[in-house]
Amino acid sequence: MALFMFVVIVIVLLEIKVMRRTFVIVRGLSRSTQISQPITNATGAIKYKRHAESGIMQFITIAKFAFTTLIIAFAIHRIINTIRTKPTINTQDTIKTQDASDMSFITRTITKVVRAIEQSEGVGARVRRTIGTGNLRNLSPFLMLDHFSVPYGAGFPDHPHRGQETVTYMLDGAFQHEDFVGHAGRIETGDLQWMTAGKGIVHSEMPVKQPGNKPNVGLQLWVDLPEAKKLTEPRYQELRDAQIPRAHPNEKVEIKVISGDSFGVKSPVQTLVGVWYLDVKIAPGGAVSQALPASWTTFVYTLTGRPTIAGKEVDPFNTVVLSTEGDGITIENKGKEEARFVIISGEPLEQRVVQHGPFVMTSEEGIYDAMRDFMSHSNGFERAKGWSSEIGKAMD
Numbered sequence: 001m002a003l004f005m006f007v008v009i010v011i012v013l014l015e016i017k018v019m020r021r022t023f024v025i026v027r028g029l030s031r032s033t034q035i036s037q038p039i040t041n042a043t044g045a046i047k048y049k050r051h052a053e054s055g056i057m058q059f060i061t062i063a064k065f066a067f068t069t070l071i072i073a074f075a076i077h078r079i080i081n082t083i084r085t086k087p088t089i090n091t092q093d094t095i096k097t098q099d100a101s102d103m104s105f106i107t108r109t110i111t112k113v114v115r116a117i118e119q120s121e122g123v124g125a126r127v128r129r130t131i132g133t134g135n136l137r138n139l140s141p142f143l144m145l146d147h148f149s150v151p152y153g154a155g156f157p158d159h160p161h162r163g164q165e166t167v168t169y170m171l172d173g174a175f176q177h178e179d180f181v182g183h184a185g186r187i188e189t190g191d192l193q194w195m196t197a198g199k200g201i202v203h204s205e206m207p208v209k210q211p212g213n214k215p216n217v218g219l220q221l222w223v224d225l226p227e228a229k230k231l232t233e234p235r236y237q238e239l240r241d242a243q244i245p246r247a248h249p250n251e252k253v254e255i256k257v258i259s260g261d262s263f264g265v266k267s268p269v270q271t272l273v274g275v276w277y278l279d280v281k282i283a284p285g286g287a288v289s290q291a292l293p294a295s296w297t298t299f300v301y302t303l304t305g306r307p308t309i310a311g312k313e314v315d316p317f318n319t320v321v322l323s324t325e326g327d328g329i330t331i332e333n334k335g336k337e338e339a340r341f342v343i344i345s346g347e348p349l350e351q352r353v354v355q356h357g358p359f360v361m362t363s364e365e366g367i368y369d370a371m372r373d374f375m376s377h378s379n380g381f382e383r384a385k386g387w388s389s390e391i392g393k394a395m396d
């Protein structure tokens, strides 16, 4: 941009110079014409010669003038084009965060709706899985989304991970967690655990006993790690419900910012690949237009009520995949009960996904290495040797 401004200034200066010369020549020309007309003697020849010279000069000057005008017009055209084609959403700071009433907001559209069918997983656990099934693959960076319902007595005892992040968000009930590094804890309704498995984790995820053996319900999202960060040190980020910030774009909408940004409210969660994770509640008659980073893979998973997403009313337990063009997504609640859903958006990764159970790498060799390292307790799995969790024993 600065370069263009410089070029324009130079051209304008040149133009002024050329115009001044034109003026001088034209003035000289008219003077010589005036002088040359009445003189027809010997000195007249000189006058006529001057007149002829001035004619050539006039032609050159006009040509120069036309040429520089053309260049200026071209430069201005380029500048206008540069301004016009500059993407409106390119960073999280310049992103459009507008309300549903803003008519200039361009909503993304729906490309696919997949209903999450409940199925058995292990002993006593029920899981609604969409992403990670044959219906929904290639949603980089997302590998899997499970809406789980697990009563006490079932669960996920000691198992490894490598190469991904597992994000567990409790909707109702509680889960205990324990790993081979000595990290242990419990997440309850509304709490979040963002685990980066990195080079290796062996852990146990077990439900807590509830009154009347009510199942523990939540969402587990698997996020792929960029190839260069697959073997990073494992890390946990745990936030209690009250520690997760909320945005209130209007009186009918509450957005819990699990990660990313909503209406200027930012989550403290740090991610290795860009991920926005928003838990949205819209009261009947409400609407919101949530801005999203340009070209990120985005889907909505519906929990309660019947939100109208980009003009389409959707039942609970559906994964709604959105197009990548547009400023964000407009969602309304035309129903009589509160609509609750999560909006999840992530930066797509340009890499292969080679998955074998809980190991997610970018090549077959990577999977082979992961299995060998896990079996031989090496390269990140050293502490797996002789370790077993206390909470996992409940399954024995």
Ligand code: CO
Pocket: 156, 159, 161, 166, 203, 205
């Ligand atoms: Co796990």
